[in-house]
Amino acid sequence: MNKFLWLRREWQRYRASHLLITATMVLGLGGVFLIERLKEAFLSSVRSQERELLSSDLSLGARRPLKTEEIERFEKATKDYAEASYRVIDMSSMLYAPGQEAARLVEVRVVEPGFPFYGSLLTADGNLKLTADHPLFNENCIWLHEEATRLFDVKVGDELRLGEGTFRHCGTVLKDSTQGFRGFALAPRVYLGRSRLADTQLVGEGTIASHALHYKLRSDAAKTFTTEWKDALVKEFDDPAIRIQRPSDTSEQTARSGKLFGDYLQLASLVALILAVVGTFYLFRTLVHRRLKDIAILRALGVAPGEARKLLLLPLATDFLVAIPLAGLFSAALFPIVTGVLDQLFGTQLPPTGFPWSVWPALPLIFTLVMAILMPSVEEAVRVPVMALLQDQERVGMVPWRQAGLWGLLALVSLSGLAIWAAHSWKIGGLFVAGILLATLTLAGFTLLARWVGEKVLRRSGHISGIFGLMGGLVIRRLLRRPMTTLLTVIALGLGSVLISLLGHLELSIGQEFSLESQDRPALFMFDIQDEQTEKLKDFLAETKVPLQALSPMVRGKLVSVNDQAFKKDKQEGMFQTREEENESRFRQRMMNLSWASGLNPSETLEEGVDFADAKVPDGEVALSLEKRFAQRLGIELDDQLTFEVLGVPLIGRVVNVRSVKWTSFRPNFFITFAPGALEDAPKSWLAAIGQMPAQEKVKLQNQISRKFPNISSIDVGQLVTRMMELFTRLKKALQLMALFAFLVGVVVVGAMAQDQVLRRQNEVMLEKTLGISPWRVTLMVLGEFLGLAFVAFTLGGLAGAGLAAVLTVVVFEGNVIWSASLLLSITLGGMILVSIPLLLMAKKIFTWRPAGLLQQP
């Protein structure tokens, strides 16, 4: 049989069905393409700015002052190519504006002449040229980013105090191209010349600051400073504190949070894709059932089953292929709208991009998913009993359970593959699939249970019209007795509302988590407290009658081995396949914050093991406690032996307990806490908290601390929480946009299903009119049927979303569950209004169908 002729005839005869299938696929694929487009645009934006972000071609850095020996070794490796260099130091500190009596945490960028080699500091008078004779290096000058100028409400010429130094506000930087994306920063940036740094006395023992040496390289250096060169040098340094960065590394780091967020958006778009697959399944199944007679005739004429399969699948594969470029166009049309919203939320302008080629690995998975879902319908048709033709009947063939199960398994595997591809994480991808399965099974389970119970009740009923009247009775029977349509509609509408409800309830739970603790939460969180300042600080606070809470030491150290197995980073940036790999590897190179305490603090709970007081460890080892998730991430268990290095001195610890930490308490807490007696002599700084107090007093105290202890940084916890909630809300809004897209895809899919159902029910509608039911009541019944289904689907979906949010809140966020009836109600009502739009468009058709049509059928 000529397949192309078959294909052409198929399209001619079933044009509407194929158009609907293609349109549904375009919607599903379009969402996935759109997110890939956004991710590619984001990455290309970051990559185009990678030199500007690093400000140089190469840098050597550490979160401590660089040693002379390290600099010499690095310069030896780069001397033939380096044209120029400068140093940059980054740290957090309090900036005090005496005129405004305002002290705030700022990010201090200490620079040298020549900064930046690439990029710019834009001012109202053009780009700032930081040459050696610039006032920033020769006068008591400090430059402020525009955000800081607004925060302190200062003008050029105003006095500002940073640490022990007093400076003049010499100018405002409007845009700093080395700053990356500001959406996530907690403090504004200020600029100080390195020659003035000593005046501040901010860099001392125990102060955390990032020190970096930046190089501008000759244009022919690119071939030399490759990834292999960097890896070899990193190996040679053998120090996790040392960071060697090329522009591409900076873009990797800058893009990390954006990529993570993009992954979650892609998961939301997968929900839309799943809904589109549900719609495609329905439309294809309907089409196959209309073709049963054709297939039976072909089979009777001797067409082999394999050939019949091909004839059914060929048009579908064509629809899929046609949908790919159309989805590309659809995503291109949506791109400016979505980037506009993202720009408003995060101030991130994304450049336009072409076709998102990064989506290619997902396409075979999507195709397999679609095929695996549709194959049972194909098999039903291929196995059609040919003898039914002789009886002028159309019956589907039976598909063995085992075969249907295998197709189901293949669908699950492809969906899991897609989820892992989207999330770049086995864990999150697996959780997503589990969540989808759980939500689908909940919706399906409830629907089937309702059908079973409903049918029992109906069988006992003496009338069609029960408590819901004749119309209600007929509608209920239709819903219960067309289980596939009912189930698919509930799933198509329900899954989108699961997502919206999930996000809404998570926001409420997290918001409540922060607000509930406001009374117990400290007012200020302080860090960079020097060892010798602790007593003075206590005395000062005692004088002001404010008790110092949770004064905790912090020592920097690196984890060298676990149970005598070296704990080293084995992969470089950009080489990770999954996020778990990336996170685990990142911990391997990190300098870690260690502390000591005699026991658990009020925000900690013992999960496993014993308290330090009851712990017995071998001689030469110190008892230590690990935070639960930190231990899980690194695969460390109770009784493991961990060897740390603190300033070159080895320290062996034994894990005696694992504890959970309530991080939202905002008290000083650590992943690794030692028992007293081991770390006391190491160089350290201290963290502390100050309890709740009225807002006015808090500002006053913050100013006083800033004046008396200029090097101590303090964060207003209330403001921090507000900022975090703002950020969370913005992220949630962007995710909700995608959830809304999924929701709308569900509505469109149901619209297409309803359209098909209405056409298939033309006879039923005409018959009901013939039997004496008035046209408007017949119309109301069809509308009521779909609106009733929508009500059930949105309500169930909302509840399932709230349930999933509750599980996530308890398991992941360890918070309190919150339910919102108003949110659930608005999802149901909003959804029903949306669904009623396509239904109302069909209402006229239903109303005007003449029952005479029944008599004119052949």
Add this chain to the structure above:
Amino acid sequence: MSLQAKELSKAHHQAGNRIAVLEGLSLDVKPGETVAIVGKSGSGKSTLLSLLGGLDHPDAGEIWLAGEKLTGLGETALARMRARRMGIIFQQFQLVQTLTALENVMLPAEILGDKDVRAQAEKLLASVGLTSRQHHFPNQLSGGEQQRVAIARALAGSPQVLLADEPTGNLDVETGLYVMDMLFALAREKGTSLVLVTHDPEMARRCSRVLRLEKGSLQA
């Protein structure tokens, strides 16, 4: 009480052409009378039946049922009239697929708001020999069984007129004869007028009057 058609005209429009189907057709069906309408395919038999049943509107002429003029009534009033006074049987059976055989038979009486519809429907199903199949859905019944359910349903509202469009057209000869025996017996028993459209001369001969539809009008 009778069914009357006066000077009925109806035309279809196809590709811009007016095709006259009925032209000045008149008919008078007496109470309890059985009338067969025969004619070639495309002669307008089904069109006439749909006009008599108030399923479509004539271009001209009037239809009266039991002294009530049907032409000019709105769709809702026509629907009520059909529910109260007419039963229609189709060639394609036309059962509601989501209702059981029993519920299909109960439906017309429930539309009228009658009480105790179940007992009446069970009795009707028993009269067509389908007591054992009353909880089956249409797709679980054979063609003959479906048509028997359709006959029971048509009689459920105690109609004054039964309109039947080729009721045995989709049945084998033996089943067709069985169904027709049943239809005539029940119509006689209930004193219902029957207008039967058929191609089958044998079946037409069983009616008290046979009319041939030719060139848009009826001839005896």
